Structures are given as structure tokens and as C-alpha cells.
Amino acid sequence: MKKLIWTDNLDTGIQVIDRQHGRIVDYINRLYDAQTGGASKDELRMIIDELVDYTFTHFAFEETMMEDVDYPLLNAHKEMHGEFARQVNELRRRFENHEDTAVELNNLMVTWLFNHILNEDVRYVKAVLGR
Numbered sequence: 001m002k003k004l005i006w007t008d009n010l011d012t013g014i015q016v017i018d019r020q021h022g023r024i025v026d027y028i029n030r031l032y033d034a035q036t037g038g039a040s041k042d043e044l045r046m047i048i049d050e051l052v053d054y055t056f057t058h059f060a061f062e063e064t065m066m067e068d069v070d071y072p073l074l075n076a077h078k079e080m081h082g083e084f085a086r087q088v089n090e091l092r093r094r095f096e097n098h099e100d101t102a103v104e105l106n107n108l109m110v111t112w113l114f115n116h117i118l119n120e121d122v123r124y125v126k127a128v129l130g131r
């Protein structure tokens, strides 16, 4: 269970993407604060729903953007989003089944997000910005 701190090397240079990534980080940190602050299950559920929904909306946005520029690694990138979405949905399902998966979800998001931004998202920047 960790909080995330944004560092400049995470900026892709595509403003709209950086804003969206920043918002995902805010949700992850909100989940951390709620979990460590003893929030109720309903409060945790609200934050988890927002975090997950927003993350999936962001994936869809990214995929459309990559499609628009005929990004050659689009399918591989989509598969990574899909695989991550499956893991997140599984944690959400278990949460609904009265398991406390908030910590697992935080850990998954924390390990995945920065890694994905630094290793995968940076690859489409050239195609999107045309340089």
C-alpha cells in the first residue's frame, strides 16, 4: 500500500494524457487515504468505482488517439490494457463479494501505472506528436 508521487519523467509531453494520468494518481492516493484512514466499505466502493471507471475511460481515450495516428503497436498496447482491466475487474468482483481487496487494488495500480507510462505510453508519443 503506497501513495504515488508524480515526477517529471512521467510526463509524456502530450498534455491531455498527462492530465489524465495525474487524475488516476489522485484517485489511487485517495484510495490510499481512505483505506489507511479507516473509511467504510461504501466509501471505499465509491472511490474504487471512480478509480476503475476513470482508468478504463482513459484507456479508451488512449486507444482512439493511437488509432487516429495508425500507431503500429496499437494491438499490443490494447492487449496490455485488456490484461490489466481483467485483473482490476477481478479485484472489484472480489471486493463486491465482501473481500477486502482495496490494498491489493492499490498495489496493483501502483506497480502497474508508472511502469506502463514509462515503458509503454512513451512509445506512442512520437507517433501522436509527429516527431
Ligand SMILES: [Fe+2]
Pocket (backbone or CB within 6 Å): 062, 077, 081, 116, 120, 121
Ligand atoms: Fe496505455
